[in-house]
Amino acid sequence: MRTTTVGDLRILLPDLDIDDLDSVSDPTDDLSDATIENASWRGVTLDDVTVRGSRLIGADVSESNWEAGSLFGCEITRTDFSGATLSGVNIERCAVSGSRFTGTRLTDIRLKDVLFEGCRFDYATLTRVTAARAVAFVDCVLTDATWSSCRLPDTVLRSCQLARLELDSCHLNGTDLRGNTLHDLKTGLGNLRGVTLDEDQLPDLTHLAVQDLNLTVRKR
Template sequence: MRTTTVGELRILLPELDPDDLDTISDPTDDLSDATIENVSWRGGTLDGVTIRGSRLVGVDVSESGWEGGSLFGCEITRADFSGTTLSGISIERCAITGSRFTGIRLTDVRLKDVLFEGCRFDYASFTRVAAAGAVAFVDCLLTDATWSSCRLPNTVLRSCQLARLELDSCQLHGADLRGNGLHDLKTGLGNLHGVTLDEDQLPDLTHLAVQDLHLTVRKR
C-alpha cells in the first residue's frame, strides 16, 4: 500500500505498474487499467465516465463537461482541466501533479485520499465540494479562486498561494493552513473556525479580524 504524509495527514495513493496498463486514447464509459498519454478530449462530454487504476499524462480535458462518474486509483500528471465543468463526480485515491485547473468549476464533487501537488487552481470555483477523507494541496496556486459552501475538514494546504481566495459558508474545522500567507484571503472569520495556524500567521489573522469586524485602528 502506497501512502504519503503531508503535515499530520496520511494519504492513501495509487500504486500502478505501467507494464500492467493498456494504452487507450478514446474515452468510454469505463476506462480501467489504462495509460492515457498526450490525448486531447478538449471540449468533449464525459458524462458518466469512470476511470480506474489508470495513468493520465499530458491529457487535455479543457473546456469539457463531466457529470457523474468517478476517478479512482489514478495518477494524473501535467493534465489540462482549464475551463472544465465537473459536477457530481467522485475523486478517490488519486495523485494529481503539475496539472492546470484554471477557471475550472467543481460542483457537488466528493474527494477522498487525494493529493494535489504543484497544480494551478487560479480563478477556480468550488461549490459544495466535500472531503470524505484525506485531502492535501501542496505548492498549489489558488489565487482568485472561490470556495462556496464547501465541507473540507482536516484538509491540509502547504506552501500554497492564496491571494484573493474567497471563502463563503465553508466548513474547514481541523484544516491545517500552516505555511501559507493568509493576508489577502477574502473571508470572514467564521470560515476559519477550528483551523490550525502557526505563530507567524497571527499578524495575517489580525488583519483579517480587523477587516471582518470593520474595526477602526488609530494611534493613541
C-alpha cells in the same frame, strides 16, 4: 499499499503497475487499467464516465463537461482541466500533480485520499466540494479562486498561494493552514473556525479580523 504524509495527514496513494496498463486515447473506451497520454478530449461531454487504476499524462480535458462518474486509484500528471465543468464526480485515492484547473468549475465533488501537488486552481470555483477523508494541496496556486459551501475538514494546505482566495460558508474545522500567507484571503472569520495556524500567521489573522469586524485602528 502506497501512502504519503503531509503535515499530520496520511494519504493513501494509487498503486499502479505501469507494465499492466494498456494505452488508450478514446474516452469511450474502457478506462480501467489504462495509460492515457497526450490525449485531446477538449470540449467533450463525459457522462457518468469512470476512470479506474489509470494514468493520465499530458491530457487535454479543457472546456469539457464531466457529469457524474468517478476517478479511482489514478495518477494524473500535467493534465489540463482549465475551463472544464465537473459535477457530481467522485475522486478517490488519486495523486494529481502539475495539472491545471484554471477557471474550472467543480460542483458537488467528493474527495477521498486525494493529493494535489503543484497544481493551478486560479480563478477556479469550488461549490459544495466535500472531503470524505484525507485531502491535501501542496505547492498549489489558489489565487482568485472561490470556495463556496465546501466541507473540507482536516484538509492540509501547504506552501500554497492563496492571494484573493474567497471563502464563503465553508466548513474547514481541523484544516491545517500552516506555511501559507493568509493576508490577502477574502473571508470572514467564521470560515476559519477551528483551523490550525502557526505563530507567524497571527498578524495575518489580525488583519483579517480588522477587516471582518470593520474595526477602526488609530494611534493614540
